[in-house]
Amino acid sequence: MTGDPADTTTATEAAHDSTGPTAARDGSAAQPGGPDAVACAGLVYAFGGTNAVDGLDLTVRPGEVFGLLGPNGAGKTTAIRCVTTLLPVPAGMVRVFGRDPADDRMAVRRLLGYVPQQLSADAALTGRENVTLFARVFDVPRRERAARVAQALAAVDLTEAADRLAKTYSGGMVRRLELAQALVSAPRLLILDEPTIGLDPIARTGVWEHINAVRTATGMTVLVTTHYMDEADQYCDRVGLMHRGRVRALGTPAELRHGLGERRRAEGGPADGAPPTLEDVFRDVAGSGLDDSSGDFRDVRSTRRTAQRVG
Amino acid sequence: MSEAPVAPPSVSADPAAADGIGLLVRPPRPRAGWRLLPARVGAMCVVELQKLRHDRTELYTRAVQPALWLLIFGQTFTRIRAIPTGGTPYIDFMAPGIIAQSAMFIAIFYGIQIIWERDAGVLNKLLVTPTPRSALVTGKAFAAGVKSLIQAVVVVVIAALLGVALTWNPLRLLGVAAAVILGSAFFSCLSMTIAGIVLSRDRLMGIGQAITMPLFFGSNALYPVAVMPGWLQAVSKANPLSYQVDALRGLLLGTPAHLGADFAVLVLAAAAGITAASALLGRLAR
Numbered sequence: 001m002t003g004d005p006a007d008t009t010t011a012t013e014a015a016h017d018s019t020g021p022t023a024a025r026d027g028s029a030a031q032p033g034g035p036d037a038v039a040c041a042g043l044v045y046a047f048g049g050t051n052a053v054d055g056l057d058l059t060v061r062p063g064e065v066f067g068l069l070g071p072n073g074a075g076k077t078t079a080i081r082c083v084t085t086l087l088p089v090p091a092g093m094v095r096v097f098g099r100d101p102a103d104d105r106m107a108v109r110r111l112l113g114y115v116p117q118q119l120s121a122d123a124a125l126t127g128r129e130n131v132t133l134f135a136r137v138f139d140v141p142r143r144e145r146a147a148r149v150a151q152a153l154a155a156v157d158l159t160e161a162a163d164r165l166a167k168t169y170s171g172g173m174v175r176r177l178e179l180a181q182a183l184v185s186a187p188r189l190l191i192l193d194e195p196t197i198g199l200d201p202i203a204r205t206g207v208w209e210h211i212n213a214v215r216t217a218t219g220m221t222v223l224v225t226t227h228y229m230d231e232a233d234q235y236c237d238r239v240g241l242m243h244r245g246r247v248r249a250l251g252t253p254a255e256l257r258h259g260l261g262e263r264r265r266a267e268g269g270p271a272d273g274a275p276p277t278l279e280d281v282f283r284d285v286a287g288s289g290l291d292d293s294s295g296d297f298r299d300v301r302s303t304r305r306t307a308q309r310v311g
Numbered sequence: 312m313s314e315a316p317v318a319p320p321s322v323s324a325d326p327a328a329a330d331g332i333g334l335l336v337r338p339p340r341p342r343a344g345w346r347l348l349p350a351r352v353g354a355m356c357v358v359e360l361q362k363l364r365h366d367r368t369e370l371y372t373r374a375v376q377p378a379l380w381l382l383i384f385g386q387t388f389t390r391i392r393a394i395p396t397g398g399t400p401y402i403d404f405m406a407p408g409i410i411a412q413s414a415m416f417i418a419i420f421y422g423i424q425i426i427w428e429r430d431a432g433v434l435n436k437l438l439v440t441p442t443p444r445s446a447l448v449t450g451k452a453f454a455a456g457v458k459s460l461i462q463a464v465v466v467v468v469i470a471a472l473l474g475v476a477l478t479w480n481p482l483r484l485l486g487v488a489a490a491v492i493l494g495s496a497f498f499s500c501l502s503m504t505i506a507g508i509v510l511s512r513d514r515l516m517g518i519g520q521a522i523t524m525p526l527f528f529g530s531n532a533l534y535p536v537a538v539m540p541g542w543l544q545a546v547s548k549a550n551p552l553s554y555q556v557d558a559l560r561g562l563l564l565g566t567p568a569h570l571g572a573d574f575a576v577l578v579l580a581a582a583a584g585i586t587a588a589s590a591l592l593g594r595l596a597r
Contacts, residue, residue, distance in 0.1 A: 084439045086596050106441045110341060114439040118432030124362045136354035137440040139342040148334040155332050165365060181436070186338040218336045 408532025500584025507591025
């Protein structure tokens with residue numbers, strides 16, 4: 001229906017067969033309520049010669065907060081962009097609530113709320129105008145637009161600041177504004193790419209508290225990427241540790257920590273050592289060579305820029 | 312920075328609605344296919360107007376150049392009578408050309424805004440909404456048109472103050488608005504297409520600078536086609552700006568014009584621009 005060149009992606013047909021047995025590994029035993037919020041199998045995406053995503057298998061269950069963790073350059077953002085229809089799916093399978101982003105992109109987009117890594121609110125508009133734009137492009141009818149926008153702003157505590165220009169907002173407020181922009185269309189899946197990058201600890205907690213409150217109230221599924229292991233440990237129901245384009249470990253944060261602890265004990269490690277943190281799990285999974293593969297120049301530059309703008 | 316705590320009166324909803332999040336669990340119903348495009352175009356134009364309302368600096372600074380063209384170039388050449396305009400005073404002859412030029416200058420740098428939006432993540436976020444790329448580009452093109460139109464109003468007022476005998480017939484002014492919007496839609500799409508090719512603000516800036524003056528001088532904005540050398544006449548014939556100027560001159564001054572052909576070329580050019588820019592928008596999303 002659109003002029004999108006990516007609509008012509010044909011590789012997906014063939015890729016359905018390459019799903020492989022690993023797809024069901026982590027229990028894509030979908031809830032009786034319906035299909036998984038996100039299902040990826042054998043997803044590959046290459047930039048130039050390097051595979052940014054290299055055979056990703058991933059399942060996000062309806063209603064959970066799923067954290068996709070990994071260093072810069074692990075392929076998190078690329079994977080997210082395949083799920084959000086921003087990138088075509090050259091090889092492998094991606095489904096969002098059972099729909100294929102390649103054939104049914106408009107339907108998939110209507111299910112999504114997306115907050116990219118950069119500070120993406122328009123600084124030259126007020127908070128209310130920023131949210132109203134997204135109400136318009138998601139076809140919220142005029143008669144309920146103002147009320148819906150007001151509810152979205154209230155849900156992130158920006159009612160007071162709603163009529164100020166976004167350029168006067170603090171970093172944490174901009175993040176909350178972006179959350180309101182994503183919420184105004186009542187998405188079933190909220191995708192947040194590094195929502196707390198560059199924020200101070202208090203603002204980080206604030207952003208997470210709002211994510212949690214909204215999730216509790218609406219029952220939406222949340223897929224979040226972060227490289228702050230402590231946040232993932234505290235706020236995610238399940239996490240996938242991603243390294244070099246693939247999920248290398250998957251489970252609840254507690255499962256992963258205990259798993260490593262057990263294994264260390266079995267291997268005769270220091271019994272009195274502190275219990276492993278999620279970061280230890282990550283180091284264990286990724287092994288050596290973590291430093292030299294973590295993100296190319298462009299990744300680091302864009303991350304820094306975001307951090308700078310959040311100030 | 313403009314201090315703008317201007318509370319839009321329409322949206323200060325009843326306070327009861329702000330309690331709870333009842334509406335936020337109900338997804339809005341999708342609009343029917345044919346109503347999608349006008350809705351998206353409307354949304355983009357509203358954003359452009361809101362930005363202009365918060366910060367009018369650009370409107371004023373961009374009025375300086377056309378004012379100088381009319382005041383200095385126009386007044387001087389009116390006295391010299393060097394350019395055969397068929398009886399019209401030279402300043403009257405050039406006023407529509409300057410309106411078209413100032414609208415084009417705004418539109419041709421619109422691609423810079425797209426690259427900025429790409430770098431800021433705004434573009435990616437809009438591309439994850441139920442907005443086909445062609446609708447997004449059309450929306451942006453008409454938003455550039457609205458911005459140019461407001462600029463054109465400023466130039467028309469300056470011209471009127473300088474004594475240019477313009478029409479005030481509302482139907483003709485409506486035609487003027489249409490010509491300005493269509494021309495700007497084309498030039499903003501040209502700019503967005505180049506943005507999709509070069510992908511960087513600096514390069515786009517350089518190319519924009521390099522093509523604006525040739526487009527301006529290679530048109531009938533300052534002199535009639537008849538006095539041009541043959542090769543320049545050919546350039547002018549291929550230049551959408553010439554058709555825009557011809558239409559504006561015909562409508563504003565009542566000089567003989569080929570309105571049918573002018574509007575046909577402008578509509579086709581805008582459609583071709585939207586197609587090209589939509590096809591290349593994906594490159595900016597990567």
